[in-house]
Amino acid sequence: xxxxxxxxxxxxxxxxxxxxxxxxxxxxxxxxxxxxxxxxxxxxxxxxxxxxxxxxxxxxxxxxxxxxxxxxxxxxxxxxxxxxxxxxxxxxxxxxxxxxxxxxxxxxxxxxxxxxxxxxxxxxxxxxxxxxxxxxxxxxxxxxxxxxxxxxxxxxxxxxxxxxxxxxxxxxxxxxxxxxxxxxxxxxxxxxxxxxxxxxxxxxxxxxxxxxxxxxxxxxxxxxxxxxxxxxxxxxxxxxxxxxxxxxxxxxxxxxxxxxxxxxxxxxxxxxxxxxxxxxxxxxxxxxxxxxxxxxxxxxxxxxxxxxxxxxxxxxxxxxxxxxxxxxxxxxxxxxxxxxxxxxxxxxxxxxxxxxxxxxxxxxxxxxxxxxxxxxxxxxxxxxxxxxxxxxxxxxxxxxxxxxxxxxxxxxxxxxxxxxxxxxxxxxxxxxxxxxxxxxxxxxxxxxxxxxxxxxxxxxxxxxxxxxxxxxxxxxxxxxxxxxxxxxxxxxxxxxxxxxxxxxxxxxxxxxxxxxxxxxxxxxxxxxxxxxxxxxxxxxxxxxxxxxxxxxxxxxxxxxxxxxxxxxxxxxxxxxxxxxxxxxxxxxxxxxxxxxxxxxxxxxxxxxxxxxxxxxxxxxxxxxxxxxxxxxxxxxxxxxxxxxxxxxxxxxxxxxxxxxxxxxxxxxxxxxxxxxxxxxxxxxxxxxxxxxxxxxxxxxxxxxxxxxxxxxxxxx
Numbered sequence: 001x002x003x004x005x006x007x008x009x010x011x012x013x014x015x016x017x018x019x020x021x022x023x024x025x026x027x028x029x030x031x032x033x034x035x036x037x038x039x040x041x042x043x044x045x046x047x048x049x050x051x052x053x054x055x056x057x058x059x060x061x062x063x064x065x066x067x068x069x070x071x072x073x074x075x076x077x078x079x080x081x082x083x084x085x086x087x088x089x090x091x092x093x094x095x096x097x098x099x100x101x102x103x104x105x106x107x108x109x110x111x112x113x114x115x116x117x118x119x120x121x122x123x124x125x126x127x128x129x130x131x132x133x134x135x136x137x138x139x140x141x142x143x144x145x146x147x148x149x150x151x152x153x154x155x156x157x158x159x160x161x162x163x164x165x166x167x168x169x170x171x172x173x174x175x176x177x178x179x180x181x182x183x184x185x186x187x188x189x190x191x192x193x194x195x196x197x198x199x200x201x202x203x204x205x206x207x208x209x210x211x212x213x214x215x216x217x218x219x220x221x222x223x224x225x226x227x228x229x230x231x232x233x234x235x236x237x238x239x240x241x242x243x244x245x246x247x248x249x250x251x252x253x254x255x256x257x258x259x260x261x262x263x264x265x266x267x268x269x270x271x272x273x274x275x276x277x278x279x280x281x282x283x284x285x286x287x288x289x290x291x292x293x294x295x296x297x298x299x300x301x302x303x304x305x306x307x308x309x310x311x312x313x314x315x316x317x318x319x320x321x322x323x324x325x326x327x328x329x330x331x332x333x334x335x336x337x338x339x340x341x342x343x344x345x346x347x348x349x350x351x352x353x354x355x356x357x358x359x360x361x362x363x364x365x366x367x368x369x370x371x372x373x374x375x376x377x378x379x380x381x382x383x384x385x386x387x388x389x390x391x392x393x394x395x396x397x398x399x400x401x402x403x404x405x406x407x408x409x410x411x412x413x414x415x416x417x418x419x420x421x422x423x424x425x426x427x428x429x430x431x432x433x434x435x436x437x438x439x440x441x442x443x444x445x446x447x448x449x450x451x452x453x454x455x456x457x458x459x460x461x462x463x464x465x466x467x468x469x470x471x472x473x474x475x476x477x478x479x480x481x482x483x484x485x486x487x488x489x490x491x492x493x494x495x496x497x498x499x500x501x502x503x504x505x506x507x508x509x510x511x512x513x514x515x516x517x518x519x520x521x522x523x524x525x526x527x528x529x530x531x532x533x534x535x536x537x538x539x540x541x542x543x544x545x546x547x548x549x550x551x552x553x554x555x556x557x558x559x560x561x562x563x564x565x566x567x568x569x570x571x572x573x574x575x576x577x578x579x580x581x582x583x584x585x586x587x588x589x590x591x592x593x594x595x596x597x598x599x600x601x602x603x604x605x606x607x608x609x610x611x612x613x614x615x616x617x618x619x620x621x622x623x624x625x626x627x628x629x630x631x632x633x634x635x636x637x638x639x640x641x642x643x644x645x646x647x648x649x650x651x652x653x654x655x656x657x658x659x660x661x662x663x664x665x666x667x668x669x670x671x672x673x674x675x676x677x678x679x680x681x682x683x684x685x686x687x688x689x690x691x692x693x694x695x696x697x698x699x700x701x702x703x704x705x706x707x708x709x710x711x712x713x714x715x716x
Contacts, residue, residue, distance in 0.1 A: 025260070025299035026060060027320030028311035029292060032264075033057050034323040036271050037154075038330045038357065042350045049274025052288040054157045055226055055281070056267060059292040061161055062230025069172045070190070070234055077180065079173045082382030087373075088165050089389050094372035095325055095364050096158060097392050100126055101399060103151035103332035108403055110339035112630040113410040114451035119150045120400040120407070126155035127396045129162040132218040139214035147691070148627065151332040156218050163220045164227050171197065191235045198228030202286075209282030211546045222281055229289050230296070237297045257306035259298035264307050266291030277541045319358075325369055326361035333357055342631055407451070414450045418698055421446060421685065428702025429672045431684030438684065444634050446685030447698070449626035454690040454697050456503035463521075470522055470557045477554060478561075481519040483512040491568040494609075495521040496529050496558055501573040503694045504614050506701040508571060511708055520567070522558050527551035528579045529558060529572065530596035536580035538693075559600060563607040570604050573614035575693070576651040593651035598659055605663045612714065615653040615668040617695050618646035624681035625692050639681035646679040665714040672703055 033056035040050025072079050100123050107119045125134040135156050138147065175193045179186040201224035208216040216222045245252045270288040278284050295308075302308040310316075319326070333353045338344055345353070377385050421427050431441035462481045469476035484490075495501060495508060502523045512519050526537050533548045535541070542548070562570060576593060583592045601611050618624075621641050628639035653666045673679050673688060673695075681688055683699065690696040 023300045024312045024317060025295060025302070025308045026064075027317050028308065029056055029060055029295055029320075030323040031311070031316045031319035032267065033060070034326050035319065036267075037327060038354065040271075041154075041331060041334055042354060047271055048276065049271045049278065051280075052267065052270045052274065052285075055285055055288045056292045057157065058160070058164075058223060058226040059230040059289055059296070061164065062227030063233045063296055064230070065165065065168060065227075066172070066194075066231035067234035069169055070187075073172065073176050073186065077176070079169050079176075081169055081173070084169050085165070086377075086380075086382040086385035088162070089385050090376050091369075091373050092158070092162070092324075093389060093392065094376060095328055095368045096155070097127060097396060098364070098368055099325075099328040099332065100152050100155070101396055103336070104396075104399055104403060106332070106336050107151050107339075108406070110336050112339075112449060112626065113407055114449045114454075114626060115148055115150075116403050116407040116410075117451060118147055119152070120403040122150040122155075123152050124397055124400045126152040126159070127393045129159040132156040132159040132163075132220065136215035136218040139218065149335055151335050153335075154327065154331040160218075160220050160223050164224065168227065168231075187235055191232065194228050194231045194235065198225040198232070201225035201228065205285070206282050209279050211544055213279055213282075213541075213544060216281065226281075226285065226289050229293050233293060233297045240297065253301060253303045256298040256301060257303040257308075259294045260302055260306050260308055263291040263294030263298070266294070277539075279541070322358070322361040322365045325364035326357055329360040329364065330354075330357040333360075338627070338631060344628070344631065410448075411450050411453060414448050415453060418447045418450065426684055428684040428686045428699050429706060430702060432672060441684055442637055442640070442680050442682060443685070444636060445629060445682045445687050447687070449629070449687050449690070449696070450698075454687070456499055456505065456690065456694045456697065458505070458697065460505075460509050462509075463519075466520065470554065470561060472553045472557065473550065477524055478520060478522050481509070481512065481521065483509065484516045484518060485513075487516055489518040490516045491518075492565070493517045493519045494562055494567050494570045495519060495523070496562075496570060496572045497523060497574045498527055498529075498579075499523070499525045499694060500575040500616055501571070501614065503617070503690075503697075504571075504573060504700060506697045507704050507707045510701070510704045511711060514708065522554075522561075524551065524554050526575075526579070527554055528574050528576065528581060529555045530581065530593070530600050531555060531559075532581040532583045532592065532596045534579055535582045538578045542580075555600075559603050562604050562609060566608045569610045569612060571612045571614060572652070573616060574652055575616060577616060577619065577648045578693070590649065590651050590654060594655040594658060597652050597655035601656065601659065601661070601664050605661060609663075611656070611664045612711070613653050613656040613664070613666045615666055615670060616650040618643075618670065618673050618679040619648060620681075620689050620692050621646060622692055624679070624689055626687055626689065629681050629687055636682035637678075637680070640678040643674045643677055643679055647674055667707065667710050667714060669703060669706060669710070672706055 033053035036047065036050040036053030036056070038050075039047045040053070044050075069079060069084075104119065104123050107116065111119070122131060122134060125131045131152065135153065171193065172190060175190050176186055178184070179189045201221055205216065205222040205225060208219070208222050241252075244255060248255065267288050270284070270291070274280060274284060299308060330353070333356060334345070334350075337349060337353055341349060377388060424430075425436040426438035426441070430436055431438040459479070460481060460483075462483050463479050464481075465476060466478040466480045469478040471477075482489075493512065495505070502525075505521075509519075511517075526534075526542075528534055528551065531552065534551055535543050535548075580589065581592055581596065583596065585592065604611055618641070623641055624639045624646070629636050632638040647670055653668065656664050656666050673683070684702065686699045686702060687696050688699050
């Protein structure tokens with residue numbers, strides 16, 4: 001009798017699993033999730049919070065995987081880890097590898113070589129399923145904040161899922177063994193374990209989001225509770241719904257329908273109300289997660305007026321079916337399309353991308369996903385599947401290696417070309433000198449953007465870490481540069497600021513060599529050197545206390561050292577136009593900067609230093625970037641911006657001028673970037689900008705004669 005009951009129960013469970021595997025409400029959630037993500041990527045202004053679709057996916061994954069693991073435990077008291085991992089590999093790897101490889105080769109053919117390095121590095125990270133950690137590291141690396149998106153940037157969420165799949169079965173198996181050993185109720189212990197893990201993960205998520213928001217978006221521990229929320233549905237949902245049906249037999253369908261409306265409403269609200277400034281994930285992620293939980297837990301049964309009835313329509317179910325492949329394909333198409341079309345994306349282009357992504361998703365589902373799951377290495381032992389995964393990763397890594405090799409060759413060729421052009425009368429900023437009679441200073445670039453070699457961050461051979469650094473947290477922010485050539489220094493000099501001070505180094509170093517200076521530099525990206533809190537940077541909220549205190553601590557230590565050492569000169573520059581500060585008065589930015597800059601500079605001048613402010617460069621407005629020049633190689637004036645829009649007031653330079661103190665001077669080279677009407681992306685055959693807001697190192701170097709002349713005039 002007992003055996004008969006067991007057989008019947010297993011058969012019933014198999015039938016139940018078959019039904020649940022094709023639950024239309026979950027397919028609808030998948031369609032909604034991928035739709036939110038794709039529309040957010042194509043039209044971010046229309047659907048600013050569409051990124052919450054990823055959170056919906058995480059909850060679904062937590063539910064389905066936990067339900068599968070629970071079923072296996074209840075059938076056999078064990079989890080076949082080898083089979084579990086091999087099924088995940090066959091399910092996810094074929095399509096993901098195909099898209100990553102095709103995207104890599106397309107980037108090789110269509111995108112400027114300056115983008116190959118990041119794409120190759122991130123493609124390797126993606127096939128190893130650590131892309132989320134790479135992006136987390138880049139998110140706190142100021143030098144990487146302007147890096148163009150790679151073709152596999154969206155694989156971060158796949159990396160999070162794979163890391164979840166790696167750990168979650170071990171948690172379930174461990175708790176199950178404890179339950180067997182101590183004769184505890186397995187489901188209750190599993191639920192308790194998931195609650196504890198999820199609560200800790202949510203607490204970490206909230207704390208980390210409000211202290212380090214950028215990496216918090218990507219790291220797995222800050223997302224684990226979302227999978228846990230789905231797992232709790234699998235563990236407790238059937239009991240809750242059974243209790244509702246038992247206690248409220250006449251109303252349980254109405255309650256289910258109401259819960260479904262509320263769930264979809266919460267997801268829709270977060271997609272429409274959230275944006276890039278929302279502190280996310282944090283508390284905010286609870287809203288779409290709760291909405292997804294309500295929809296899954298209240299299904300699959302629903303009344304005729306439930307949204308699930310509408311979402312059961314075939315087009316919605318189709319999108320749910322192809323959601324994984326659609327997620328994979330849509331992003332590389334967005335990244336690659338401008339290189340193929342030769343222009344930035346318009347509305348019609350985006351609509352074509354959307355249709356193409358759906359078509360590719362359908363083909364990928366039929367030809368790659370389904371065969372990979374059902375026929376690829378069918379019946380093979382897990383070790384063979386793992387070996388196939390290793391071989392696949394090795395092949396993709398080899399492709400990435402080829403791209404990196406070609407990147408190095410292309411970079412070296414352009415660097416040699418650049419070296420051969422130095423000294424020509426119409427090279428770079430020299431083309432603006434009327435005495436050189438250059439016919440077309442704003443014509444086509446003679447040298448491609450040479451990637452990292454154009455970035456502002458670099459060191460001269462004369463520079464090394466200071467023996468007495470400015471130290472805060474785990475950072476040492478001071479370097480010494482000896483440009484005297486062994487002679488007695490003519491002056492001691494400091495260079496202070498953010499990356500917009502750093503971008504002047506290729507010219508300032510030449511000035512230091514000319515005048516035999518000893519130079520100390522202290523530079524922190526994204527931090528103003530005034531004693532006022534920074535509350536926003538480039539339009540993004542920056543009110544987290546950690547970031548604010550980091551900047552304030554650095555700026556105060558810099559001032560203390562300058563006052564103590566009394567250098568002859570201090571050169572300063574910053575991205576003041578993008579660094580919003582708040583001194584608590586509510587006054588305009590220019591007024592707040594005026595007072596803070598005046599106080600800071602007076603501290604330095606009273607110690608005996610002369611202050612030279614390098615007026616900030618024009619904004620690119622995301623238009624004069626290397627990508628635009630690559631798309632308009634023969635007509636780079638298409639990438640120019642109106643002077644009135646690009647040359648915005650520099651609050652630091654304005655404050656310095658307003659001081660009317662002889663020992664504070666402004667070195668303004670705006671006329672080397674703009675004429676009376678426009679600010680240009682190419683001047684004298686050189687690309688002016690290295691990225692979306694920094695001047696290119698080669699162009700700054702061409703400014704040496706002008707900078708030297710204006711410095712000499714300021715000294716007199």
